[in-house]
Amino acid sequence: MLSKSTNDKGLTYADAGVDIDAGNKAVELMKDSVKATYRPEVLGDLGGFGGLFSLCESGLQHPILVSGTDGVGTKLRLAIMMNKHDTVGQDCVAMSINDVLVQGAEPLFFLDYIAVGKLDPIQVATIVKGVAHACEESGCALLGGETAEMAGFYAKDDYDLAGFGVGIVDRSKLITGEKLTAGDxxxxxxxxxxxxxxxxxxxxxxxxxxxxxxxxxxxxxxxxxxxxxxxxxxxxxxxxxxxxxxxxxxxxxxxxxxxxxxxxxxxxxxxxxxxxxxxxxxxxxxxxxxxxxxxxxxxxxxxxxxxxxxxxxxxxxxxxxxxxxxxxxxxxxxxxxxxxxxxxxxxxxxxxxxxxxx
Missing domain, CATH: 3.90.650.10 (PurM-like C-terminal domain)
Structure with missing residues (x-):
């Protein structure tokens, strides 16, 4: 049996640098922004273990899903230096959604991943608001995401932002480059x-x-x-x-x-x-x-x-x-x-x- 000194206070997750309450607050702050992106095909609500999206109403003869993933990269260092976090969410969405688009696919949904050293609910909600705005502008749903507080791994003010998007295209409209000829x-x-x-x-x-x-x-x-x-x-x-x-x-x-x-x-x-x-x-x-x-x-x-x-x-x-x-x-x-x-x-x-x- 493990023993500890009776004078020692028991440790909590917060003592290790992870604040569950702050995470819950961040989710609450971003909820309206996320819901504004929902398309009719979205099933369920924010907070589930997985995002649900129905393809029953696609109306395509031979639907093909196209996926892309990317991050914002070292541009984030400038956002951190300027303490300006409302634009990088669009960067995250655009880098994946634009890649999906070049195959001819209409964007359907997007999921983001934010890793932080210390979770600031307002900062995270600001980032996600930018993600949601970009999703809404692109006609795709922000179907879910993850915020990971990684104390001791990232510096206190540092964070990383990445995500992936999924689109749909009928096989007959898939853009592959196969038909390219001189003169185009x-x-x-x-x-x-x-x-x-x-x-x-x-x-x-x-x-x-x-x-x-x-x-x-x-x-x-x-x-x-x-x-x-x-x-x-x-x-x-x-x-x-x-x-x-x-x-x-x-x-x-x-x-x-x-x-x-x-x-x-x-x-x-x-x-x-x-x-x-x-x-x-x-x-x-x-x-x-x-x-x-x-x-x-x-x-x-x-x-x-x-x-x-x-x-x-x-x-x-x-x-x-x-x-x-x-x-x-x-x-x-x-x-x-x-x-x-x-x-x-x-x-x-x-x-x-x-x-x-x-």
């Missing part, structure tokens, strides 16, 4: 900024090379540096889903880590020698990329290999449909640019214009 047109949709990749390089440039203050107002950006860097990743379901439903989209690319050079070749069908030629002057340059390149002395290829450079999503369509796609986007006040074409080539990505023509 690339239509680019603008990004809101850096989105959520490349922040290890951003932090090295901003903090180590330039030793800048995130609170500093930048005339070129019309806001503080920190506000610009924390601009959340754009959500693309609203602009893209009507195009996917009404046109023959042959390929889509979400420009994330790896930029243009790594992401675009992922959509090419095996066995075909295809590449793309892109005119980098076809869309406006965002000031933040110009500043980062100047501050870090980063060469052009490295910039386009790391960042989205102002284009967050690419749709590839037949030349005959391109004008109609652009007109549809314009009718809905969505900006888009002709940025290039698919070509027969052994080189997957060729960038032209600007410094690439020097």
């Amino acid at each position: 047109v690339l239509i680019g949709l603008p990004s809101t900024g850096i989105h959520s990749n490349g922040f290890s390089l951003v932090r090295k440039i901003v903090f180590e090379r330039q030793k800048l203050d995130l609170q500093e107002y930048m005339e070129e950006l019309h806001m503080s540096l920190g506000e610009c860097l924390l601009t959340p990743t754009r959500l693309y379901p609203k602009p893209c889903l009507p195009i996917i439903r009404n046109f023959d989209v042959k390929g889509m690319v979400h420009i994330t880590g790896g930029g243009f050079y790594e992401n675009i070749p992922r959509v090419f069908p095996k066995g075909k020698k295809l590449g793309v030629e892109i005119d980098v002057t076809a869309w406006p340059q965002l000031p933040i990329f110009e500043l980062l390149q100047k501050w870090g002395g980063v060469d052009d290829r490295e910039m386009y290999r790391t960042f989205n450079m102002g284009i967050g999503m690419i749709m590839m369509v037949a030349k005959e449909e391109a004008d109609a796609v652009m007109a549809d986007l314009a009718k809905r006040n969505e900006k888009a640019y002709y940025i290039g074409t698919v070509v027969e080539s052994d080189v997957p990505v060729t960038l032209r214009g600007g410094a690439f023509d020097d």
Whole structure:
């Protein structure tokens, strides 16, 4: 039999750094935000062991579920430094939901995972409110999630945020890249900024090379540096889903880590020698990329290999449909640019214009 000193007070989970009451308070604070995302297919309520979602009403002949998972990455360090946690939830949703979208799938539901050193109910509820807002904007339900208080593993003010999303598409509308041919047109949709990749390089440039203050107002950006860097990743379901439903989209690319050079070749069908030629002057340059390149002395290829450079999503369509796609986007006040074409080539990505023509 184990024994203890009669003078010792018995330990509790709270003594070990885990506050169950704070966790319950966080759930209560986020409940309304989560419920606002529910679609008719959601069964049950927040707080169960698993989220329930019915597919009976999909109406698709051959429904296929498409899943994606990602995190926010080291961009979180900037949110922690600025004590600003209301935007990173959208980053978390967008990184998965945009990946699901490129297969042609309508987002159905999303689940998040937050790991903290010390649970602050208001902070966690603020993060989840951002997740919920992004889910609502994307038309998908925030079906559940997990908040883990990991005392002694994360520092007191540190946290990590990740999640995964699930979408649905009829097999006949699945976007695989198999139908891509030379002559197809690339239509680019603008990004809101850096989105959520490349922040290890951003932090090295901003903090180590330039030793800048995130609170500093930048005339070129019309806001503080920190506000610009924390601009959340754009959500693309609203602009893209009507195009996917009404046109023959042959390929889509979400420009994330790896930029243009790594992401675009992922959509090419095996066995075909295809590449793309892109005119980098076809869309406006965002000031933040110009500043980062100047501050870090980063060469052009490295910039386009790391960042989205102002284009967050690419749709590839037949030349005959391109004008109609652009007109549809314009009718809905969505900006888009002709940025290039698919070509027969052994080189997957060729960038032209600007410094690439020097």
